[in-house]
Amino acid sequence: MKKLLLLLVLFLSISLSAQKTDYDTKSNISYYNTAVNKSDSYINERCVLDIYYPKNKTGFATIVWFHGGGLTGGSKEIPEALKNKGFAIIGVNYRLSPKAKAAKSIDDAAAAVAWVFNNITNYGGDKSLIFVSGHSAGGYLASMIGLDKKYLAKENIDANQIAGLIPFSGQCITHFEIRRENGIPEKQPTIDAFAPLYHVRGDAPPLLLITGDRELEMLGRYEENAYMARMMKLAGHKQTKLYELDGYGHGMTEPAFPLLVNEVNRIIKEKKQ
Numbered sequence: 001m002k003k004l005l006l007l008l009v010l011f012l013s014i015s016l017s018a019q020k021t022d023y024d025t026k027s028n029i030s031y032y033n034t035a036v037n038k039s040d041s042y043i044n045e046r047c048v049l050d051i052y053y054p055k056n057k058t059g060f061a062t063i064v065w066f067h068g069g070g071l072t073g074g075s076k077e078i079p080e081a082l083k084n085k086g087f088a089i090i091g092v093n094y095r096l097s098p099k100a101k102a103a104k105s106i107d108d109a110a111a112a113v114a115w116v117f118n119n120i121t122n123y124g125g126d127k128s129l130i131f132v133s134g135h136s137a138g139g140y141l142a143s144m145i146g147l148d149k150k151y152l153a154k155e156n157i158d159a160n161q162i163a164g165l166i167p168f169s170g171q172c173i174t175h176f177e178i179r180r181e182n183g184i185p186e187k188q189p190t191i192d193a194f195a196p197l198y199h200v201r202g203d204a205p206p207l208l209l210i211t212g213d214r215e216l217e218m219l220g221r222y223e224e225n226a227y228m229a230r231m232m233k234l235a236g237h238k239q240t241k242l243y244e245l246d247g248y249g250h251g252m253t254e255p256a257f258p259l260l261v262n263e264v265n266r267i268i269k270e271k272k273q
Contacts, residue, residue, distance in 0.1 A: 021086065022055045025078070031092075031108075031115035046095050047108055049115070051123065052078045053088035058124040061163070061264055062088040064113055066134030066141045071102040071177040074137070081257035087264065088125050090116055094141070102177040103194060106151055109141040113162070114155030128271065131164045131264050135253050136218075137177075139170020143196035143228075147204055162205040164267050166260050169211050169250055172197045172224035189220070197228055202236030208263045209242045210256045216249035 028048045030037055037044040054060050063082060067074040076091035083089065094108035117127055132142045145151045146165040152158065174190040184190055191197050209229055214222035222244055229242040243259060245252045 021057055021084070023052055023084070024055045025050060025052045029115075031112045042095060042099055046093050047111070048076070048093050049112055050076055050078060050091045051088060052083065052090075053123045053125065054086060057086065059126045059129075060087055060124065061129035061131060061268055062090060062116060062120050062125045063131045063133055063260070063264065064090045064092065064116055064142075066092055066094070066109060066132075066138030068134070068136030068138050069096070071105050071137045071140075071175060072097050079253070079257060081254065082261070085261055088120065088123060097177050097181065102175065102181055105137075106141060106144050106194075107154075110145045110151035110155055110157075113145060114152060114157045117157050117161065128161070129163050129268060130161070131166060131267075132162055133166040133168065133260055134170070135168040136170065136250065137175070139167030140172075140175050140196065141170075142167045143170050143172065143207075144194070144199075146207075147196050147199035147201065148193070160203060160205060163271070164206045164208065164263060165204070166208045166210070166263055168253055168256050168260075169217065169221055170196070170209075170225070171221070172228040173220075187219070197224070197231065200228070200231045200235045200237070202232075202238075204232070204237055206239035206263075206267060207232060207237065207241070208259070209240070210252070210259055211242075211244055212248040212250055212252035213246050214244060216247070217252075218250045221250065 027050045031049055032047050067077050076093040078089045078091045092112040094105040116130055120127055134142045146159055146162050149159040174192050174195040178194050179190055209225045211222045211225045229240050232240040245255050
């Protein structure tokens with residue numbers, strides 16, 4: 001009996017060991033080409049990404065994560081809550097105002113996502129399972145490049161190839177830093193070509209909007225996202241959802257990360273059916 005138990009424990013240990021996924025991280029990869037980097041020292045310094053990925057797996061999904069900071073601050077990150085989930089996570093730096101016009105960050109976001117489409121298979125990832133997410137300014141960038149197709153089109157990528165858009169507390173009107181640069185007061189809502197709301201369309205990738213509590217969030221943030229959800233549905237989009245996280249303010253990432261993971265797994269399952 002003891003021998004049988006020892007064999008069972010050994011078998012389970014070997015099985016668990018075989019199932020363990022190891023991860024690797026590569027840092028500060030330039031996502032623009034050498035010629036572009038040489039032409040602009042700030043691009044060369046700032047436009048880099050980190051990739052955290054499963055080493056002994058293939059066909060995995062990838063989450064591109066854009067940091068927040070109002071388009072004026074912040075730095076690339078691989079959120080701890082997204083690690084060890086079987087995905088690759090890519091943290092992206094982008095140019096910041098005032099060293100560059102805030103709109104340049106949208107160009108950078110598109111270039112970074114294009115790099116992922118062009119390179120993720122080299123790491124074992126599935127290019128049909130690339131998700132784009134981010135918090136605050138990062139959520140704004142995710143929405144802009146996912147909804148306004150011109151940004152990725154410049155990189156020869158169809159935005160509809162994105163498997164899912166999951167912005168956390170992103171602005172849906174024109175970003176306040178872009179408005180500030182153009183002399184528009186903070187409390188004057190603007191919906192122009194720099195607003196995700198301007199680009200609602202029924203054929204966009206699945207869209208999961210997540211905000212904090214409307215009473216605790218940044219000025220109008222929940223309401224912008226609620227209007228976005230409504231207009232996407234009116235435009236014929238069949239996979240728009242909005243979550244408001246009661247009791248959480250703008251820093252609502254901790255309870256939102258499991259929702260992101262669930263959405264990624266839901267879409268993976270749907271695509272494999």
